[in-house]
Amino acid sequence: MATSATSSEYPASTHTPRYLTGDAAGIQEFLDKFDVFLFDCDGVLWSGDHLFPGTNETLEMLRRKGKQVVFVTNNSTKSRADYNKKLTALGIPSNTEEIFSSSYSASIYISRILSLPPNKRKVFVIGETGIEQELASENDIASGDASTLLDPEVGVVLVGLDFHINYFKLALAYHYVRRGAVFLATNIDSTLPNSGTLFPGAGSMSAPLIMMLGKEPTSLGKPNQAMMDAIEGKFRFDRSRACMVGDRANTDIRFGIEGRLGGTLGVLTGVSSKEEFVEGDVRPKVYLDRLADLLIVDQDR
């Protein structure tokens, strides 16, 4: 149901993905190819509030082998520190530096990639406090309070998931973009993941602005490559030695393919089915029933 601004003109997959569950030699060969693993979280490491068995052991095994682990999430409501607390609460050892959220992605994009003139450096945010916390360290934030007059220094409008979206915020954002502000979105998922798709996502916050303006925002979340560029900017890894791990062909796996990573690993504990991985237009290079199937090679346990 999620809308994607990523080009659908990318060539469709034609290869047959390799099924690695139970194949110790194949898994060993696979692991040896990569130094960095980028993880989608919900549907791969856990589902909702339920941690999958073996998640921690798998992450520990990868770290023990010297792999860099990065948690990549389109969640825009939390700062990296908040998201780290969520991982800790779920029982996953992690640190803030391993987390790459769409709010952080947006912060990096604005401060390091956009060239804003000195008098246009403020960011008007539609979103929760996590975005503002992440941005505040490197950027000026313009207030969205009803008490604020239009701020002439706003050069960016950034739209994420906002449980307090209102008419006034939409009118201000529209005004700023019409006056020349850059139109950004943390991500463009129309609904929240794993909510039974009951709740509007960040993309739905942008929808009124897209209709009024007649143009799309630049998205800083998966599957858009602006996020991959920001990840590479931070971790400075060799893309050919990196693997994207995810449960959704059309977002996670696409993100890895279009980012020209060396590997893509699909798992069947989330949204996409085996048929989608094996016969779809966007296929991972390898796939597993579940992430913990990697543990078959863990000789140190």
Place this chain on the structure above:
Amino acid sequence: MATSATSSEYPASTHTPRYLTGDAAGIQEFLDKFDVFLFDCDGVLWSGDHLFPGTNETLEMLRRKGKQVVFVTNNSTKSRADYNKKLTALGIPSNTEEIFSSSYSASIYISRILSLPPNKRKVFVIGETGIEQELASENDIASGDASTLLDPEVGVVLVGLDFHINYFKLALAYHYVRRGAVFLATNIDSTLPNSGTLFPGAGSMSAPLIMMLGKEPTSLGKPNQAMMDAIEGKFRFDRSRACMVGDRANTDIRFGIEGRLGGTLGVLTGVSSKEEFVEGDVRPKVYLDRLADLLIVDQDR
């Protein structure tokens, strides 16, 4: 900037509209052809809060000649009674029965045209109190309060302009349509008219739902013909003896042409230019510099 769900496949106009300003014989001939005049309001009778000179005299002349006058507005925040107060405040003599708003159009459509089963008759409204007042006389309204659980009797979701739009209302509306409720909009204008297009319109309230659902609502406002059907249902006029008067080719004039009315009259006191009326794809049959130019035939003054 407004988005229209009306088919753009309607054949483009090729005739040369007749210019009637100063042409007493032409105006007399024009007036004799019609019993009913449907008026767009802003840009025709007034602009913002400024009544055009001669508006009242023109309306009085038409009434004196026995013409039915109908004020047709996409305004969805006001009930007809409220809108009548607005006309009175502007100094225009009128009565509630002459007013046809998109909120009233929606009310008629729901109660008389939709066939809802007895246990699905409630309407969930995103909009201001004017819509609810208009609906309440003929329909049950479901509450949008945060205290309300999902109401199994909701069979319709109606979206209009709502200055109190919020996340919870959008989530409820999405849920109801996913469960089978009919998806309606009072109108689909993306921005408000005559606000310097600074403010989001009713269409922008529907935009998140359109993105989430992947489908458009049925619109009960101009230029959609569901509104013309509702007007005809109420006034029971001969379409060949009716004329639509408006300032916007693409909404007002299109509304009259696609409704197969006998006449369309464009005025140059609003959005569309002379060039648009004379050379555009959607052209009125006749046009005037201003509505009050009709007074040239008023022998009784």
